Amino acid sequence: MDSRIREHASVVVDHSLDLSxxxxxxxxxxxxxxxxxxxxxxxxxxxxxxxLVVQDRLGERYTRAYLRNREEFETPSHVMALYEExxxxxxxxxxxxxxxxxxxxxxxxxxxxxxxxxxxxERLSKPWCxxxxxxxxxxxxxxxxxxxxxxxVWDAVNKDWDAVKEHQSQMxxxxxxxxxxxxxxxxxxxxxxxxxxxxxxxxxxxxNLPGGEVFTAPVADSxxxxxLFDKPLYHQGREITGVxxxxxxxxxxxxxxxxxxxxxxxxxxxxxxxxYLGELGIGMNRDIDRFTYNMLFDEKMGDTVHMxxxxxxxxxxxxxNEQNESAVHVDMIVDMSxxxxxEVDGERVQEDGTFIFEE
Amino acid sequence: MDSRIREHASVVVDHSLDLSxxxxxxxxxxxxxxxxxxxxxxxxxxxxxxxLVVQDRLGERYTRAYLRNREEFETPSHVMALYEExxxxxxxxxxxxxxxxxxxxxxxxxxxxxxxxxxxxERLSKPWCxxxxxxxxxxxxxxxxxxxxxxxVWDAVNKDWDAVKEHQSQMxxxxxxxxxxxxxxxxxxxxxxxxxxxxxxxxxxxxNLPGGEVFTAPVADSxxxxxLFDKPLYHQGREITGVxxxxxxxxxxxxxxxxxxxxxxxxxxxxxxxxYLGELGIGMNRDIDRFTYNMLFDEKMGDTVHMxxxxxxxxxxxxxNEQNESAVHVDMIVDMSxxxxxEVDGERVQEDGTFIFEE
Numbered sequence: 101m102d103s104r105i106r107e108h109a110s111v112v113v114d115h116s117l118d119l120s121x122x123x124x125x126x127x128x129x130x131x132x133x134x135x136x137x138x139x140x141x142x143x144x145x146x147x148x149x150x151x152l153v154v155q156d157r158l159g160e161r162y163t164r165a166y167l168r169n170r171e172e173f174e175t176p177s178h179v180m181a182l183y184e185e186x187x188x189x190x191x192x193x194x195x196x197x198x199x200x201x202x203x204x205x206x207x208x209x210x211x212x213x214x215x216x217x218x219x220x221x222e223r224l225s226k227p228w229c230x231x232x233x234x235x236x237x238x239x240x241x242x243x244x245x246x247x248x249x250x251x252x253v254w255d256a257v258n259k260d261w262d263a264v265k266e267h268q269s270q271m272x273x274x275x276x277x278x279x280x281x282x283x284x285x286x287x288x289x290x291x292x293x294x295x296x297x298x299x300x301x302x303x304x305x306x307x308n309l310p311g312g313e314v315f316t317a318p319v320a321d322s323x324x325x326x327x328l329f330d331k332p333l334y335h336q337g338r339e340i341t342g343v344x345x346x347x348x349x350x351x352x353x354x355x356x357x358x359x360x361x362x363x364x365x366x367x368x369x370x371x372x373x374x375x376y377l378g379e380l381g382i383g384m385n386r387d388i389d390r391f392t393y394n395m396l397f398d399e400k401m402g403d404t405v406h407m408x409x410x411x412x413x414x415x416x417x418x419x420x421n422e423q424n425e426s427a428v429h430v431d432m433i434v435d436m437s438x439x440x441x442x443e444v445d446g447e448r449v450q451e452d453g454t455f456i457f458e459e
Numbered sequence: 460m461d462s463r464i465r466e467h468a469s470v471v472v473d474h475s476l477d478l479s480x481x482x483x484x485x486x487x488x489x490x491x492x493x494x495x496x497x498x499x500x501x502x503x504x505x506x507x508x509x510x511l512v513v514q515d516r517l518g519e520r521y522t523r524a525y526l527r528n529r530e531e532f533e534t535p536s537h538v539m540a541l542y543e544e545x546x547x548x549x550x551x552x553x554x555x556x557x558x559x560x561x562x563x564x565x566x567x568x569x570x571x572x573x574x575x576x577x578x579x580x581e582r583l584s585k586p587w588c589x590x591x592x593x594x595x596x597x598x599x600x601x602x603x604x605x606x607x608x609x610x611x612v613w614d615a616v617n618k619d620w621d622a623v624k625e626h627q628s629q630m631x632x633x634x635x636x637x638x639x640x641x642x643x644x645x646x647x648x649x650x651x652x653x654x655x656x657x658x659x660x661x662x663x664x665x666x667n668l669p670g671g672e673v674f675t676a677p678v679a680d681s682x683x684x685x686x687l688f689d690k691p692l693y694h695q696g697r698e699i700t701g702v703x704x705x706x707x708x709x710x711x712x713x714x715x716x717x718x719x720x721x722x723x724x725x726x727x728x729x730x731x732x733x734x735y736l737g738e739l740g741i742g743m744n745r746d747i748d749r750f751t752y753n754m755l756f757d758e759k760m761g762d763t764v765h766m767x768x769x770x771x772x773x774x775x776x777x778x779x780n781e782q783n784e785s786a787v788h789v790d791m792i793v794d795m796s797x798x799x800x801x802e803v804d805g806e807r808v809q810e811d812g813t814f815i816f817e818e
Contacts, residue, residue: 124537131490138524145528150535153521155512162512165497169504176509178483178544185537 101135104254108231109139112190113147115261116229116306121148123187130158133194133233140190152182157216158191160200167204173215183222193396194233198241206336231257231309232396242392255387256310256397264312265304268384270457271314271449276300278444281318281380283327283405285440291325291347293318295380297418303400312385312400317412318377319421321350327407331433332359334393340364343432345409351375352409368409373426378412381405381431382442382450395431403437403453460494463613467590468498471549472506474620475588475665480507482546489517492553492592499549511541516575517550519559526563532574542581552755553592557600565695590616590668591755601751614746615669615756623671624663627743629816630673630808635659637803640677640739642686642764644799650684650706652677654739656777662759671744671759676771677736678780680709686766690792691718693752699723702791704768710734711768727768732785737771740764740790741801741809754790762796762812 113119125144129137137153144151155162156179183189201209232238232253239249275281279296283289298317305311329343342358352375357364368375386402399406410426417423436442442450449456472478484503488496496512503510514521515538542548560568591597591612598608634640638655642648657676664670688702701717711734716723727734745761758765769785776782795801801809808815 122533124535126537131493134490134520137518138520141521141524142528145525148529150533150537151521151525152535152538152541153514153518155514159496159512161493161497162500162510165500166504166510169501170507174481174509176483176511178485178509178541178546179511181544182511182537182541185540187537 105135106139107258113143117188117227119149123149125149125151125188126186127153127190128156128158129192130194132235133192136233164201167208173212175218189223189228191230194235195237198237261305268302272300272302282443288328291327294322297420313381315381317416320376323347323350329432330435370428373424374410374428377407378410378424379408404433406431406433464494465498466617472502476547478508482508484508484510484547485545486512486549487515487517488551489553491594492551495592523560526567532571534577548582548587550589553594554596557596620664627661631659631661641802647687650686653681656779672740672742674740676775679735682706682709688791689794729787732783733769733787736766737769737783738767763792765790765792
């Protein structure tokens with residue numbers, strides 16, 4: 101087994117989750133991730149942890165077979181009982197075919213997600229970690245060789261996360277007490293927003309592995325200006341490119357996209373909150389140096405910022421501000437590596453991807 | 460997908476378990492059995508059943524990694540909670556390597572099994588089905604090509620089990636009310652035993668799939684004579700061949716084996732019950748026409764009888780008789796196809812493999 105797999109497992113067990121004796125663990129993984137699951141078992145045994153492997157959400161052929169033969173769903177009480185008695189949860193992305201469920205009816209998918217929601221809430225109420233195994237199908241999605249993708253994933257994951265935490269805390273210290281953020285890139289993006297009163301969080305590889313961003317929520321009605329998201333995004337298995345949004349009083353008042361604009365319109369029309377930003381994130385993981393059509397990595401890419409229309413994370417909304425409670429949360433990315441800057445309360449804190457504290 | 464896989468799934472769902480709307484199902488399977496698990500999901504969806512796939516006992520690499528790094532075990536409460544809320548259980552044998560756990564310390568294995576015992580008891584308290592997927596490693600164990608083994612497995616499994624039930628009931632009708640059974644094969648096997656008061660059960664593919672035997676328990680102290688078990692058996696991953704046992708007042712008073720006799724001695728020395736028979740079974744599945752080192756199939760082979768030293772099944776012991784409660788239950792097989800007969804209360808009911816009701 102590649103030694104980086106055992107290293108990956110050790111980051112999950114000792115950094116992301118900090119498992120301890122007697123913990124009941126559930127690992128949800130597709131068989132392509134078998135090596136990582138084996139390595140996790142070695143460590144689980146050593147730490148006195150009780151693991152159970154399931155293929156709940158990650159058994160993609162099973163899910164497809166089930167969803168194509170059923171229209172109504174209930175929340176299964178045996179799966180709920182399992183999650184209720186569990187102390188920690190690991191989901192390992194890794195596919196045999198990332199488009200395996202592409203011929204499932206979207207309404208069926210929505211009904212299934214609705215029935216699974218209590219299970220999701222139960223899982224998220226425990227310490228959890230979402231990570232990635234560099235399977236061939238995921239390499240293909242990233243348009244990379246499998247070996248190249250392995251290097252990419254393990255470089256991004258197997259890091260000194262304490263050093264990352266410390267490095268990123270410099271940006272948290274700038275953004276957390278701030279009022280106005282001004283983001284400019286070329287002549288296509290020029291947007292201002294307030295983050296006053298909203299906490300900035302430091303993502304150093306706990307719930308998401310890789311981590312590597314600092315993020316907060318914009319004050320709902322404060323966003324003004326235009327943004328061109330020059331990195332593509334995947335939504336419901338379809339690519340949307342060249343998204344341009346214009347904000348007035350926080351709301352998206354006009355929008356366009358080069359590809360799949362109708363899908364973008366559908367997203368923005370979901371509900372009231374879907375036309376307002378719910379997240380501003382700053383990608384700081386420079387080991388993620390390319391776009392791989394996988395938001396777990398893309399949004400942490402160095403030299404980028406991302407904004408999400410829709411739902412805000414509860415922890416990023418201060419007591420005096422209102423939380424965006426939209427049903428959607430769609431992240432979109434702006435390249436900040438060239439001809440770009442971020443100003444916080446009038447001070448330039450990043451220019452062409454370099455932070456003020458890195459100079 | 461081979462149409463016989465969907466047929467196999469349909470036997471499990473509609474015959475063996477008879478699943479119905481709202482049932483919570485757990486499927487324990489290795490990824491090599493994926494096609495059968497997919498087919499089970501299609502049917503589960505159609506029947507309104509809620510499936511969860513786990514790799515609890517059947518994730519062989521996970522089990523090995525866990526057992527080689529741990530010595531003491533507890534019964535995990537989250538797995539217990541899952542099984543308690545479950546309505547039905549399917550275990551699908553199918554391996555990537557049937558000797559995957561061969562370098563696990565036997566004492567560790569025993570300690571693990573001990574801790575898992577409450578989970579086993581919980582599973583066995585619900586409707587359950589143990590079946591086989593014809594994976595390449597299992598074909599190798601059987602010394603067959605994968606395609607040849609596929610034919611073998613599906614011929615044995617995809618049958619008209621109602622017809623089997625009816626056919627086998629003729630043997631149940633003979634054995635159930637009987638007193639003495641006399642089994643003779645060549646000049647090496649000549650044994651008499653009483654089955655008086657002990658019910659004979661008809662195995663037509665419910666808990667074991669394939670099924671295909673009728674079985675009961677001998678009255679403990681009634682067994683007299685000699686038996687040469689001329690088919691090999693596998694115990695703890697080791698083959699024992701040419702087992703010969705001599706019984707007096709039900710007890711094994713002398714024994715020998717051509718290969719691994721010491722292991723046989725170990726079995727017989729386990730406890731008091733290990734020197735007495737706990738089962739007499741008559742294999743009646745003629746689609747199982749060869750020995751495959753897999754007791755799920757071997758004991759149902761047509762033209763054979765098997766006897767197990769050790770534990771008796773509770774349902775096969777009448778109220779007036781005592782149940783053999785040994786910790787072991789080791790099946791051993793006698794070929795009855797040539798120069799052999801079975802007499803029940805003095806009447807010859809099988810000769811050279813042909814039953815009286817087949818003439």
